[in-house]
Amino acid sequence: MAVRAFVDTVGVAVAGAHEPVVSAAKSVMVPEGGSSNRAATLLTSGERVSAAHAALINGTAGHALDFDDHLSDVNGHPSVVLVPAILASGEENRLSGSAMLEAYVVGHQVMCAVSEALPVRPHWAHGWHATETVGVLGVAAAVARLEGLTIREIQSALGIAASMAAGSRQNCGFSVKPVHAGMAAMNGLLAARFVAAGIDADPDQLEAPIGFFHLFGVDSDLSKVESVLGERWTVTTRGLNVKRYPACYAVHPAGDAAVDLAKAGLNTRDVAAIKVTVQPTGLTGPIHHRPTTGNQAKFSMEYTVAAALVDGRLGLDTFTDTHVIDEKIQHLVPLVDTCESTTPPVGPGEYEKWYATVQITTKNGETVHARGDMPHGYTHDPLTDSELDGKFAECMAVPGVVWDGTELLARLRNLEHCTNVREVLAESTRTPHFPSSPTELESATTAL
Structure with a gap:
């Protein structure tokens, strides 16, 4: 599972490399002409900069398209904060792939433990973006593992990371949102390194009377931390939800149901009304009801359903500024009415975590409906290796990619056996060749 997380995260970061927010972040952080500190590689360009x-x-690029993985237990995105920081530390210190995978497992486990104890749902409902607030602690733990900090130093690293925890969901749909992931990755790494440089923090910061859990939690139960840390391991017991298209994961079940209706032959010109019903709290994430940009569309239940009904599919090109203003889609958006219900109006009353139903009333009074539950790609229905490699191929086909996708995938798939992670992102992996199909990518990994 950890290898798959690296494959998916590197792929979506490469695909997001030339988004405006990434270029803007790079212009601020990396001086013109490059950096004198060449410790780690930018997935955006192959340049080497500070870790x-x-x-x-890389964290910002990985979250720029909202195509990176999700974890319901964290109510956020674990890999896009963990992988960039682990890669940066691993490259700078010339560490092995297995050491990086171990660090990923540790970071994932810490994020799950903190989320369980907060608990994360009310934390998230209050407006916190857990990808950053919880993610920075996971990154600090992962880098502390990689760089060999002592127990007392790890306590300080987590305490420092707690002082860096931030991120408001009000900014979902705006370009700063992916920066949340980048900040969590960078700040978690810095928290561990500040300790190594002699900066300390309260060793009991997280559980102290005015510490992390008091500030961010709602009736926190700290016994849950020990319980979750005792699992072997959360990366397998709780897993990851890998996305098949780039949008807030909360809209995926309804999007899938709408695609099913379109494929069944629904004529959108006949639609009079659209009702979308989801599980309680299912509308907390999609906060944009009349989006005007691609970024806002990713957090719009109305737009996602309308686009799926019109196009019969959802993909990278669905959530762009140009596509948002499509007249056929804009005609349907106001027809979408959303609500939450503990009982699905269509299909069985039981569901696992999430569900969505889409009910269409036509102009002649007929009704049709479809239901989507947890999407294919979630932890208990994972993408096959071939499907994940196909997603990687789609990411490598984005214009401006500097990597040889075939070679890069092969090296990522072989990460466990890599003795120096610099080999994965070496110059030999950057060629003008682009993968032409998932089959081409699959043949490279088979050869290993």
Whole structure:
């Protein structure tokens, strides 16, 4: 599972490399002409910069499209904060792939433990973006593992990371949102390194009377931390939800249901009304009801359903500024009415975590409906290796990619056996060749 997390995260970061927010972040963090500190590689361009700057820019790129993985237990995105920081530390220190995978497992476990104890749902409902607030602690733990900090130093690293925890969901749909992931990656790495440089923090910061859990939690239960840390391991017991298209994960079940209706032959010109019903709290994430930009569209239940009904599919090109103003889609958006219900109006009453139903009333009074539950790609229905490699191929086909996708995938798939992670992002991995199909990528990994 950890290897798959690296494959997916590197892929979506490369695909997001030339988004405006990434270029803007790079212009601020990396001086013109490059950096004199060439410790780690930018997935955006192959340039080498400081580890901290690589973590921030690669984390931002990985979240720029909102195509990176999700974890319901964290109510956020674990890999996009962990992988960039781990790669940066690993490259700078010339560490092995297995050491990086171990660090990923540790970071994932810490994020799950903190989320369980907060608990994360009310934390998130209050407006916190857990990808950053919880993610910075996971990154600090992962880098502390990689760089060999002592127990007392790890306590300080977590305490420092707690002072860096931030991120408001009000900014979802705006370009700063992916910067949350980049900041978590960079700040978690810096927290561990500040300790190594002699900066300390209260060793009991997280559980102290005015510490992290008091500030961010709602009736926190700290016994849950020990319980979750005792699992072997959360990366397998709780896993990851890998996305098949770039939007807030909360809109995926409804998007899938709408695609099913479109494929069944629904004529959108006949639609009079659209009702979308989801599980309680299912509308907390999609906060944009009349989006005007691609970024806002990613957090719009109305737009996602309308686009799926019109196009019969959802993909990278769905959530762009140009596509948002499509007249056929804009005609349907106001027809979408959303609500939450503990009982699905369509299909069985039981569901796992999430569900969505889409009910269409036509102009002649007929009704049709479809239901989507947890999407294919979530932890208990994972993408096959071939499907994940196909997503990687889609990411490598984005214009401006500087990597040989075939070679890069092969090296990522072989990460466990890599003795020096610099080999993964070496110059030999950057060629003008682009993968032409998932089959081409699959043949490279088979050869290993």
